[in-house]
Amino acid sequence: MAVSVATSARRLVVAVPYLWLLLFFLAPFVIVLRMALSDAATALPPYAPHFEGLSTIGSFLSQLDLENFSLITDDPLYWQSYLYSLRIAALTTLIALGIGYPLAYAMAAASRRWQGLLLVLVILPFWTSFLIRVYAWIGILRPEGLLDMVLGGLGLAGEPLRLLNTETAVLIGMVYSYLPFMVLPLFTTLEKLDRSLLEAAADLGSTPLTAFLTVTLPLSLPGILAGCALVFIPAVGEFVIPDLLGGPDTVMIGKVLWNEFFSNRDWPLASAVAIVLLIVLVLPLVLLQRARLARGGAA
Amino acid sequence: MRKSSPGSVRRAFQPWNDPAAKPLVEFRGVTRRFGAVTAVGDLSLSLYPREFFALLGPSGCGKTTLMRMLAGFERPDAGEILLDGVDITAVPPHLRPVNMMFQSYALFPHLNVADNVAYGLKREGLPRVEIARRVEEMLALVKLEGLGRRRPDQLSGGQRQRVALARALAKKPKLLLLDEPMAALDRKLREATQFELMDLQSELGMTFMVVTHDQDEAMTMADRMAVMDHGKLVQIGPPDVIYEAPANRHVAEFVGDINLFEGRVAAIEGDLVKVETSFAGTIELDEEAPALGVGEPVLVGLRPEKIDLGHDEPIGVANKVAGEIWDIGYLGDFTMIQVMIGGEDGQLLKVALANRTRRIARPFAWEDKVWLSWDIEAGLVLRP
Amino acid sequence: MRRLGPGLVLVLVAGFAFLYLPILALIAYSFNASRLVTVWGGFSTHWYGALMANQPLLDAAWLSVRLGLVSATFATVLGTLAALALVRHGRFVGRTLFSGMVLAPLVMPEVVTGLSLLLLFVAVDAERGFWTVTIAHATFSLGFACIVVQSRLAGFDRSLEEAAQDLGATPLVTFATVTLPLIWPAVAAAWMLAFTLSLDDLVIASFTTGPGATTLPMRLYSAVKLGVSPEINAACTIMIGAVALAVIAASLLLKREQVAGS
Numbered sequence: 001m002a003v004s005v006a007t008s009a010r011r012l013v014v015a016v017p018y019l020w021l022l023l024f025f026l027a028p029f030v031i032v033l034r035m036a037l038s039d040a041a042t043a044l045p046p047y048a049p050h051f052e053g054l055s056t057i058g059s060f061l062s063q064l065d066l067e068n069f070s071l072i073t074d075d076p077l078y079w080q081s082y083l084y085s086l087r088i089a090a091l092t093t094l095i096a097l098g099i100g101y102p103l104a105y106a107m108a109a110a111s112r113r114w115q116g117l118l119l120v121l122v123i124l125p126f127w128t129s130f131l132i133r134v135y136a137w138i139g140i141l142r143p144e145g146l147l148d149m150v151l152g153g154l155g156l157a158g159e160p161l162r163l164l165n166t167e168t169a170v171l172i173g174m175v176y177s178y179l180p181f182m183v184l185p186l187f188t189t190l191e192k193l194d195r196s197l198l199e200a201a202a203d204l205g206s207t208p209l210t211a212f213l214t215v216t217l218p219l220s221l222p223g224i225l226a227g228c229a230l231v232f233i234p235a236v237g238e239f240v241i242p243d244l245l246g247g248p249d250t251v252m253i254g255k256v257l258w259n260e261f262f263s264n265r266d267w268p269l270a271s272a273v274a275i276v277l278l279i280v281l282v283l284p285l286v287l288l289q290r291a292r293l294a295r296g297g298a299a
Numbered sequence: 300m301r302k303s304s305p306g307s308v309r310r311a312f313q314p315w316n317d318p319a320a321k322p323l324v325e326f327r328g329v330t331r332r333f334g335a336v337t338a339v340g341d342l343s344l345s346l347y348p349r350e351f352f353a354l355l356g357p358s359g360c361g362k363t364t365l366m367r368m369l370a371g372f373e374r375p376d377a378g379e380i381l382l383d384g385v386d387i388t389a390v391p392p393h394l395r396p397v398n399m400m401f402q403s404y405a406l407f408p409h410l411n412v413a414d415n416v417a418y419g420l421k422r423e424g425l426p427r428v429e430i431a432r433r434v435e436e437m438l439a440l441v442k443l444e445g446l447g448r449r450r451p452d453q454l455s456g457g458q459r460q461r462v463a464l465a466r467a468l469a470k471k472p473k474l475l476l477l478d479e480p481m482a483a484l485d486r487k488l489r490e491a492t493q494f495e496l497m498d499l500q501s502e503l504g505m506t507f508m509v510v511t512h513d514q515d516e517a518m519t520m521a522d523r524m525a526v527m528d529h530g531k532l533v534q535i536g537p538p539d540v541i542y543e544a545p546a547n548r549h550v551a552e553f554v555g556d557i558n559l560f561e562g563r564v565a566a567i568e569g570d571l572v573k574v575e576t577s578f579a580g581t582i583e584l585d586e587e588a589p590a591l592g593v594g595e596p597v598l599v600g601l602r603p604e605k606i607d608l609g610h611d612e613p614i615g616v617a618n619k620v621a622g623e624i625w626d627i628g629y630l631g632d633f634t635m636i637q638v639m640i641g642g643e644d645g646q647l648l649k650v651a652l653a654n655r656t657r658r659i660a661r662p663f664a665w666e667d668k669v670w671l672s673w674d675i676e677a678g679l680v681l682r683p
Numbered sequence: 684m685r686r687l688g689p690g691l692v693l694v695l696v697a698g699f700a701f702l703y704l705p706i707l708a709l710i711a712y713s714f715n716a717s718r719l720v721t722v723w724g725g726f727s728t729h730w731y732g733a734l735m736a737n738q739p740l741l742d743a744a745w746l747s748v749r750l751g752l753v754s755a756t757f758a759t760v761l762g763t764l765a766a767l768a769l770v771r772h773g774r775f776v777g778r779t780l781f782s783g784m785v786l787a788p789l790v791m792p793e794v795v796t797g798l799s800l801l802l803l804f805v806a807v808d809a810e811r812g813f814w815t816v817t818i819a820h821a822t823f824s825l826g827f828a829c830i831v832v833q834s835r836l837a838g839f840d841r842s843l844e845e846a847a848q849d850l851g852a853t854p855l856v857t858f859a860t861v862t863l864p865l866i867w868p869a870v871a872a873a874w875m876l877a878f879t880l881s882l883d884d885l886v887i888a889s890f891t892t893g894p895g896a897t898t899l900p901m902r903l904y905s906a907v908k909l910g911v912s913p914e915i916n917a918a919c920t921i922m923i924g925a926v927a928l929a930v931i932a933a934s935l936l937l938k939r940e941q942v943a944g945s
Contacts, residue, residue, distance in 0.1 A: 278795060
């Protein structure tokens, strides 16, 4: 009796989240795919689906409409914004790594008592709203904003910098928002690093610099990879930062999707953009995972 | 009576030799596989009430799987397990009158000592007063009075072990399983605890089954022990029988140290067997009713402490061989000397000498030419 | 105690200045009497008063809080179940699909998650509003909650549960008396994470909401689009203060538990 209750409880543990995800994750995903293969229509919902139900898969396949996808590849707006998103995400990742590594290294080198506080200080901004953090930079970067004021006060800049609505502003906002994602995994790997390894390296004749290059850096590689993935992935699809800090020429793909959906009301095209965005994101992830598995298999 | 097991009559308690005795636990043809690996293969075993049983084997031999099947955490793929004559193969762990002391102790970190001990009693739905009384009784039994309100992480390793023991004993199980009970204790504490555990077992009249990879622990505590290897029981018997009359080469080498000579049976004269070896000449040994044929290849096993060592050739002994000392290892209570017999490419033998006097200058030195000798009752014959 | 070299101290100071100066400036200017950011017009709490009179903003805040409470609870329950399924159930049919679905929202761009859920709600003709956003938030924060609980479960000593069963606890009683109390800090952390994610989300809510259900980030976003104003600074300051209080309270609670535990 008790056994059968336990067994059904065990089944529920899997079944409940499973059903939820099938319903609210997989089903929507299938709908997006279907939508991407539909024609835009003016009626609300603004699309004319190409097939109804699974029984018509045959007829569906025969009249597959790749029009939206060909539009994406033909119109330079789309593929340019994809490339631009990748570029911004890559730059963000590199800059965040450049700032985050020394920061994480210094945190790991600090005494235990300080480490706890520093860790909280890195995590704390994450708990404050994303919008707030971006908004703070608008106040700083806008013409006659804080930055201009400070630089003017120091006599360093004669005229306003006009940073807001530029690529620089987007990069600053991105790096600022995603820096904790870079610092946290780096700190975790650096903090775990066995100090006696560095002592051993010194004992065997390494200078601090060569010890860093030959011991610390290779051993922190997993942290570097994790941090880069955590920054790069959300950065590609980012919408809010380029929208608020960027200008007309900083068109990232997340914003294109938003505009297609909300402004142009072209749901099928927005869906196609979403599918391509996923492919762009998932491919490098799969490759990364493959590489990791291959390394694990060799080790 | 077997001559080769002189100690087996020492204890009167040996229900395993009594055909009328009813076993408490019976494994009948039990098999458990993990994928392609057979952890326990077609194994049968009986444990008797009030017995202190030790399961000895190297890690990965299946001894833990065997214990976990008894506790109910693993289900056999074939065979059945009986407790008090009742088939418990399909009974879930929480309904079995068997309790276990875990290797990690598995003390609940969020409960204090008293609540840990009370945990099993609460599951039985005993009245509050009764639970409190039993908890006190158990804490007194393991000498932890007054520590009931401590948290597990506020205790020393030895105290934690006692809490784990008290918790497992609180439900008065028919059978107590102990998984590597001493593994986390240091050596001194381990020895003291072994004897305490034995006292406790005879005082409570319970059946204990200990799983361990430590032969000293098994031999000290157990009435009977089983040596396990690759999912099979290789030999079951009292510790002295296992040591003095190992069933095969594996047991001989696993339990204690042993020198092995390869040879052939040269002659059989009644109980006297003569074995022709390449490095030690002809070894004579006393073997009751040897089921051996002349010319058969055999191994002669000889424990290091059963060899005598001297500078002069001994006279009037059955077995002797000359050699040279290669290494001396001083271990405090005894000295382990390695002697090479049969020249440079011969065989290294281990000889254990008890250090009976406080003498810094020892009688033997490196490269000494020495004679080894032993009695006809010292060696044993094993099939290769 | 180790002492840091001056270089590393400089790195720490510069790094944390970069992280905190913008927020501090934002807070400072919420107390500016002047509407102009360039001019410091003296200390004033005028904008906080104005905020209290901004009924649409207050409504949005209240909606966001309710949304966060409900969706975080859903996400935590589902995420904990998913973590149990992944850590404890070994193999089951469709395990790969399951773990993929749990973890996918973590790497999925918000615009894609939002769009796909909206299309679902349109397809089944669901009335969009509080509940559609709740479902959307629970779905995307489920994965985060699952990871938090999963890491705790992975470090969990299985013999504790076996000990409980050995002492006569049924699997359900074992879960209630041993597993749950021990993973509780992770469950609480998962809830807080899910709550914050919900409170913070602009994109997914924008896609899945309907008329009459405007969340705080949506209100703030449209206000920010119009330009910088001290009133927004004041709203942000209150939110930052609430978060800081929550974090301090949580760490104090944690410390007390550690003291009791050690």
